[in-house]
Amino acid sequence: MRVSPDQFERITQGLPQMGRDPASIRQRVEAMEAVLERVFVIPGINRPVGLDSIVGLVPVVGDIVTAAMGAWIVWEARNLGMSKFQLARMAANVGIDTLLGAVPIAGDLFDFLYRSNTKNLRIIKRHLDKHHPSTVTIEG
Numbered sequence: 001m002r003v004s005p006d007q008f009e010r011i012t013q014g015l016p017q018m019g020r021d022p023a024s025i026r027q028r029v030e031a032m033e034a035v036l037e038r039v040f041v042i043p044g045i046n047r048p049v050g051l052d053s054i055v056g057l058v059p060v061v062g063d064i065v066t067a068a069m070g071a072w073i074v075w076e077a078r079n080l081g082m083s084k085f086q087l088a089r090m091a092a093n094v095g096i097d098t099l100l101g102a103v104p105i106a107g108d109l110f111d112f113l114y115r116s117n118t119k120n121l122r123i124i125k126r127h128l129d130k131h132h133p134s135t136v137t138i139e140g
Helices: 005-013 022-037 051-055 061-079 084-101 106-113 116-131
Strands: 040-042 047-049
Touching: 022 051, 022 061, 022 116, 051 061, 051 106, 061 084, 061 116, 084 106, 084 116
Parallel strands: none
Antiparallel strands: 040 047
């Protein structure tokens, strides 16, 4: 059963953060970045880590899963109409994270230190702040 764009819009209006508008996309991307990079805090050093570092400990499968989640952020950026240059930078961030994160042991340390999804969120926020100023949120 196919859903027309009008039907999709009516369905998503009733669901929080499911719209195609820039504000909804911003909320989804911010939530995904938080899950991937800052969901837990390591006691003692007070360093936030996320699923990117944790799932990345599982050889091959973990890196593929986190790469797919990072690629989803790039896909959402494409839906915002961001430039090809910005999308290429974001894809490069995910690619670097995936390739170097796949190296045993050293890659796990790299995942812990290199936050590609945070870098990509920063690129998206700059775009949204410039082109869709109504989506700006106050961070405290």
